[in-house]
Amino acid sequence: MATKKIIETLQRPEFTTDTLQIVKTVIAATAAWWLSITILDSAMPFLAPWTALLTVHATVYRSLSRGAQSTVASAIGVGLSFLIGSFLGVSLWTFALALFVGLIGARVTWIRDEGIAIATTAIFVLGSGFDSQQPLLVERIVEIALGVAVGLAVNLIIIPPIRDRQASRYVDSINRRMGDVLINMSDEFSDSWDTDRAEDWFRETESMTDELNTAWQSVRFARESRKANPRGDLRKTLKNQRANREHHEAGEEDYSNILSRVDEGISHLRNLARTLRDASYAEGEWDTRFRRKWAEIVKDTGHSISDPDADVEPVYDRLDTLAKNLSGDGKLPETSWPLYGALITSLRHIVVVVDDVASAREAREPNDA
Template sequence: MGGFEMEKVRTWVDDRLSDPIWWNDCLQLAKTVLAAVAAWVIAASVLDLPQPFLAPWSALLVVHATVYRTFSKGAQQVAATVVAVLLATAVGEWLGLTTGSMALLLAVALLLGSVPWLGAEATTIAATGVVVLATGFDDDVMLVSRLLDTAIGVAVGLLVNVIVWPPLRRRTAAKALDRIDDGIGELLIDMAGGLGDGCQDEDITAWIDRTRDLDEDLDQAWALVRQAQESARMNPRRSARPMKNPEHWHELLRRMEQAIAETRSLARTLGGQSAHRETWGEAFATPWIKMLGDAGRAASEADPGGLLDVRRRLVELSEEMRATERSPEWPIYGALIINLRNIIDAMDVVAEANPIGAPPLPIHLPQRRSAVPRESA
């Protein structure tokens, strides 16, 4: 593998090691495996239950992304598992293990989807019921054993998710917000570069498409912030308290929402101009395009001072053009100045808050030391 490929692999690994979303996924996977294995060991080795498969199954069901969801959804899934065990036992005692009993079991389990509280767990009831019916149902001791298996899995899943680093999705949400303001800044920089080189219609279309991609990222960020707020509920960690009412984060998301809309409006305005620099004149085009790029760099670097400096220069340009310019392009000047001013006004508070929530994870691969030749005496 060449040096370039090795550097790409190193960059990819470093990105993963410093990505809180990736670490959250790894932690959740490890906790789920830990809960299932611990439930199996307790049921099979400690209590020596005859068929302990329901213990890890129940543990898997109750380990969720947040403590609150572990309790709320876990309660539904526990109820679904208990209903499935009782239903399979009743059907098996009545009809035995036959094609008819299997069909009846599945039909009743899926019909339970009409019950609002259990509706989302109809598949869980059906799957658990099939396993119980197929592995034995004709023993009261077996019924008690299976209910005990379920209780063990639920208890272990809850304890693992609450005690072992209870999930707090703050870093995940913060990373999503940081990616959006970086994306807005990069788009403004690219637009300034494109205008300087003479952009085409396909460039305008690409810029508008990128604002739509940012809208999708914004929707995901809203969902992650709501998940972070949920993760703070019933969470014993002290750092969970600020996330119980993340109004500041909501304000930042609304500001980025406005910045994206203003950027799309700016791109559409540019799309109506066939030859930008020649039409506008250098007196407006040169300083405005430079300010557009500077605003993008300040947004990407989370530099509120840089954004305020661009706003000051924008006001000066507006006053100067108003005093000296009598161009018929003034409506275009005004639209572009207002769009850029609104982007700056939306992003300066976002830049001031960056990094949002917490600094990035300082985890990376160690750099390989290069040999340095000794200086001759």
């Protein structure tokens, strides 16, 4: 079991992306350090690798954006250090003044993401022997630019990430979890259940919502990862790029709709769990026909959601038939209908949502090759 979980973790796109990110950062910082020593013969070889480390982000677009901010912020930090050091000298209070001004500058909107580099650069310059660095303002700025350039180059060259399929994995995972909950509901409902079991189902739906939020992040990441990304340019002709771009744009829109529908499905499942939880406190016996038929339909719904290839009878029509049979013979107590109707309606909503999600997925999967 432990080995299987480790293998699954290693195969997750997030693990691959994080590992690649670490490798790229190490390569960029090391290359910048080597260039700083061998080409620039720098007396402060840590500036270039430091800015390279700041520049390597998860997407090329973010690296370009953050790299520009790092360059500006670090250059401001160097200039601030030289101004304070030259006119006021280096002492306890001037060091604090440089940090104070740098942290205020970090709040500037257009460099806020990397604005802290103003203060940290001031620490490097003032804390490493300012007198020896004073004539070397241009060289320090060149080292910073070198680090940013190396970071950008590494992120452009070494497999810029595209997470086109990651949202699909999350949708599949959530569907499997929804199916498992429904199957478990059916097993429990066929015999008996208590409030604790209903609470477990309710908490599981909340966990699904957390996973869905991660899926939304993946879709937004995929959208950003295609900006300024050269991978498609290296693999396809201009015509194919245009078609691929149109497909990706449609895919983003499709997955936005898909995830919205999945969110609806989770909400209906949560409502179903809440209804069963509340019903566990109610007095009286369940109608045997309803209990048996509804449990069968719930189990088949769970199987069809968790395994789209499962061979089960159409669920939606069976729910309608159940409702008609129970209402037609007049044997069901009128006080039971609000509860039974809520259970039938919630399950019907889940079936409709999952069918919509499956149809949308089938409409776009063939184009993913």
